[in-house]
Amino acid sequence: MHALEMLEDVKVIAQKAGHAILEIYQHKDYEQFSKDDNSPVTTADYASNDVLMTELEELYPDIPIISEETAHVSLNARKNWQRYWLLDPMDGTQEFISRSGDFAVCIALVENGWPVMGIIYWPIKDSFYYAVAGHGAYKQTDKGITRLAVAHRQPDEPIRFAVSRVQKLTTLTQYLKSERPTEFIKLGSCSLKSCFVAEGKADCYLRVGPTGEWDTGAPHVIVEEAGGRILDSEFNGLSYNQRETFDNPDFMVLGEQSIGWRDIIKPHRTERDI
Structure with a gap:
């Protein structure tokens, strides 16, 4: 079926x-x-x-x-x-x-x-x-x-990041390298922050910290069908059912693909053993 x-x-x-x-x-x-x-x-x-x-x-x-x-x-x-x-x-x-x-x-x-x-x-x-x-x-x-469709942003518009209510903002901002203005939208669960990117209410969600494949499975297809992408913290694709553990690396949910995300976000290696 x-x-x-x-x-x-x-x-x-x-x-x-x-x-x-x-x-x-x-x-x-x-x-x-x-x-x-x-x-x-x-x-x-x-x-x-x-x-x-x-x-x-x-x-x-x-x-x-x-x-x-x-x-x-x-x-x-x-x-x-x-x-x-x-x-x-x-x-x-x-x-x-x-x-x-x-x-x-x-x-x-x-x-x-x-x-x-x-x-x-x-x-x-x-x-x-x-x-x-x-x-x-x-x-x-x-x-x-x-x-749903990711938002189209003009070059002079701020990048809107969906962020956790409880995580320190510096956990995210340490990986930002652009002079471009930013805004931060506080929200709860991992999946809902991803969906905010998919529907154009945010432009990016950086997830730094432990998650499992179940945290990205459903959002992954929703975000990509809306025109975005979910990548790991080094700008590589995620994988499913390839490891003994279900642990994810740190990842990023990116909206409009014409934005130069590599000029905005510093890639980093996840420090956890996954």
């Missing part, structure tokens, strides 16, 4: 998972735990994961699943997978905890090592960002569906 034929059913599943999170969020009734890397995880993450795993396995029993919140499959067991789901049941757990509302459900379908469908559901806004490779990227709200 082509990804385009699966799109609407998977959007329904993403929304169900988002509603499971929202039910917990609204009642402020959850438990919080720490993972091995000291990052937070909550019962809302697990509730969303349960919905996604159950629904996807029922509809598509022949497609394996990789999720941030389940036991990870060894590279040897998955290296020959032609197709699999890549899930982040709740991107923005810290935003859930701080009650900013900037958290999202992310579902990607990866085929032959590359994301071909991405769905991001923002529960607080009851809105979707989604794309299928070769068929454009879209945003869906209660007002309808609009096609």
